[in-house]
Every structure is written in C-alpha cells, then in structure tokens.
Amino acid sequence: MTTQPIGVFDSGLGGLTVVRALQRRLPHEQLVYLGDTARVPYGTKSATTVIRYASQIAQFLLALDVKYLVVACNTASAHALTYLEQTLPIPVLGVVEPGAHAAAGVCGSGQVGVIGTLGTVDSGAYQRAIQLMRPDLTIFSQPCPLLVPLAEEGWLEHPVTSEVVRHYLQELQAHAGNLDTLVLGCTHYPLLRQVIASEAERVFGHPVKLVDSAEATAEAAEGDLRERNLLSKARLEADRFFFTDVNRFAEVAGRFLGRPVTGAELADLSI
Numbered sequence: 001m002t003t004q005p006i007g008v009f010d011s012g013l014g015g016l017t018v019v020r021a022l023q024r025r026l027p028h029e030q031l032v033y034l035g036d037t038a039r040v041p042y043g044t045k046s047a048t049t050v051i052r053y054a055s056q057i058a059q060f061l062l063a064l065d066v067k068y069l070v071v072a073c074n075t076a077s078a079h080a081l082t083y084l085e086q087t088l089p090i091p092v093l094g095v096v097e098p099g100a101h102a103a104a105g106v107c108g109s110g111q112v113g114v115i116g117t118l119g120t121v122d123s124g125a126y127q128r129a130i131q132l133m134r135p136d137l138t139i140f141s142q143p144c145p146l147l148v149p150l151a152e153e154g155w156l157e158h159p160v161t162s163e164v165v166r167h168y169l170q171e172l173q174a175h176a177g178n179l180d181t182l183v184l185g186c187t188h189y190p191l192l193r194q195v196i197a198s199e200a201e202r203v204f205g206h207p208v209k210l211v212d213s214a215e216a217t218a219e220a221a222e223g224d225l226r227e228r229n230l231l232s233k234a235r236l237e238a239d240r241f242f243f244t245d246v247n248r249f250a251e252v253a254g255r256f257l258g259r260p261v262t263g264a265e266l267a268d269l270s271i
Ligand code: DGL
Pocket: 010, 011, 012, 014, 015, 040, 041, 042, 043, 044, 072, 073, 074, 075, 076, 116, 117, 120, 148, 185, 186, 187, 188
C-alpha cells in the first residue's frame, strides 16, 4: 500500500537534515523518524555495534508498517546498509550512494574530498562508491570528529568552528592539492555549510563544490519510489518523530529540521 509511511533513521538528531530534504521533495509521503539519541554518536563505534543498533531500529520501524527505509546516518549507511538490504523485507536506501553519485556528477578536477566521522572514513564506503561510478577520480578522505559536537552546540558561525574546519581542511589539502569537490559525508555538516565553504575556498585557493548527501538522498528516494510504484498520492497522517532519549532535545532538533519538532515520542527499542 503506497500510503504506508517511509521510515527514516539516524544515530540522533542530525538525520533531521535528511527529513527536511525529504519533506520538501515528497510532500505527499508520511515519514516516521527514529533518532537514536540515547546511543549517539555512532561515528566512534565499531561496525559490529552500528549494525546491531541499525537492525534493532529497522525492526522498530517495520513494526510501524513502513514501506521503505532511508538510512539517514552516514556512519550507519557505511557499516550497515548491506546487512539491512540482505535481511529486511522492504527496499532500503542509504546516504552514501546518492552522495557519491552527486560527487561523481560534478567533479571536474579529477580529485574529490570526503569528510565524515571516523567510522565513515575508515569504512572506505564513499571511496568505493565514487570509484565504482568514476574510476578516473582520486578520492581523499578526512575524518572530522569535532564537527558533530560543534554543530550540536549550535556553534555554526563561531570562530572556534572556523578554526577547527580550517585545521581539518588543511590536513586534507596536504594530500589533495587540487580538489574541486567536497562531499559533506555526515548528517551534521549541512548545518556548517557556510563555514566549510569559506574555509575550503581559503585553504584550496579557489571555490570548492560542496555535495550535500541529504539533498542527493531525497532525490534518489523519489526516483526509487517512483520506479517501484511506491509513491503515495496523498498523505493520510502527520509525520511521527521517535527518539530514544529526549534530554536537551527541542533546541537542537529544531536547528536540524529548520522548525520546531512537535509531538516527539519516546521509543522503546527493546522489542
Ligand atoms: N549521524 C552521524 C553520521 O552521519 C553523525 C553523528 C554520529 O557520529 O552518530 O555519520
């Protein structure tokens, strides 16, 4: 039934940037979001742990009758997508492939940068996905572990954030002198887009194209749902937002979604 909801999950609140993009592109779809705020961050955890968390969340969302699953978390997409695809009875879309596709489409210089969590960068998932589409490209990756807490604190234009972004981009530049495309391979980075753009221009000496995997994922989800004949013609119910912890929730969540999150529900994953 096409009016069934689309499930979306992330390690925490950052995936609301993907919800925002999905809401803009698919206004007739009901979304059910699960943010694993009790166990965030995933970026520093092992693949085994992330796969276990992702599969618990998928079961929770399946019990709510979702027709399609979007893994909004880059780290979970990098570690758990194959497992979810092989074990779930519904189609699953991660953020890595759409982001990689967008990067492969715009890169002119032959060099692409990818920034993300330690887990995402260590997994090599973006590298593999981009090279599969454009074997001619060279990919340089840089983990940026301090950017998630800075974005959550709302230090979006703070001088400390500029300094930290510059430091990471200088590390990247030491390997990749001439890149013209940078993938924002983490749910939190779209919030830091402005500072990343200006520091990238400063460090690389020319404007750098930023690829936002949230937008690319929403576009890919629309195409995939259409192809599978799963698009809903009319939304019957409001979106639902579940979290595994709601401490310090409202302010940060609103920042990611672009407006207040109303009616947040506490999720019990011990199902
Ligand atoms: N959602 C994560 C990601 O996109 C960032 C936060 C975390 O480390 O859990 O990789």
